[in-house]
Amino acid sequence: MPKLSEVASVNGELIPAGVKFVAKATAIAAKVTDPKDGDPSSGGKHYLSVSFRVIDGDYEGIDITKTFWLGLTRSPKNGKLYGESVKELQAMCDAIGMPLPPETEFPLKGDETAADMKRVGQLLFDRINPNRTPRIQFESVARRQQAKNDSGKWVDAFDDEGKPKFRTEYYVRGTGASAANGSVGALLGSGGIGAAQPAASTAADPLAFT
DSSP, X not given: OOOGGGOOOOXXXXXXXXXXXXXXXXXXXXXXXXXXXXXXXSOOOEEEEEEEEEOXXXXXXXXXXXXXXXXXXXXXXXXXXXXXXXXXXXXXXXXXTOOOOTTOOOOBTTOOOXXXXXXXXXXXXXXXXXXXXXXXXXXXXXXXXXXXXXXXXXEEOBOTTSOBOEEEEEEEEEEOOOXXXXXXXXXXXXXXXXXXXXXXOSSSSSOOOO
């Protein structure tokens, strides 16, 4: 049994910037934000939450979560549609060699529904479930944080010493190399999903790997 003195200390981010690691997907959930304290009209924003577990290296066993806000914004200047989270989702699927269909529909910001999250979540599930893509290559990257200034514009955030603030984000770079033992069953361990092609859970909400 491990001793307290053997427990590693993790300060700040779970995985620091500049690290490449391999993980497997563990859950996809269609979620909605809770109202903020004192503001019952806030909250109710739908988003897609995807969880992964690192499966080898120094950070093996650590869980990370990626959040996708799937509402698009139409520019009043040129009429083009923009969605940073949507483009990241697209890039993730491209990186593992399973692109999203170009006809995939996304709602406008403010019009998102739980059904939208489940629909897109199912497309993602079909691509990253561990039976199909057991090893996904990530890279942790330091990204500058932003905050709204007095005029309501988003600008770079700084700490009390005037230094820029950063946060670590995790980006998919491809599929991981095959493990030495090779088999999907071995990669998933005794709690694996099994050989049969999984389907999204219909017994509970949110979506989950079964």
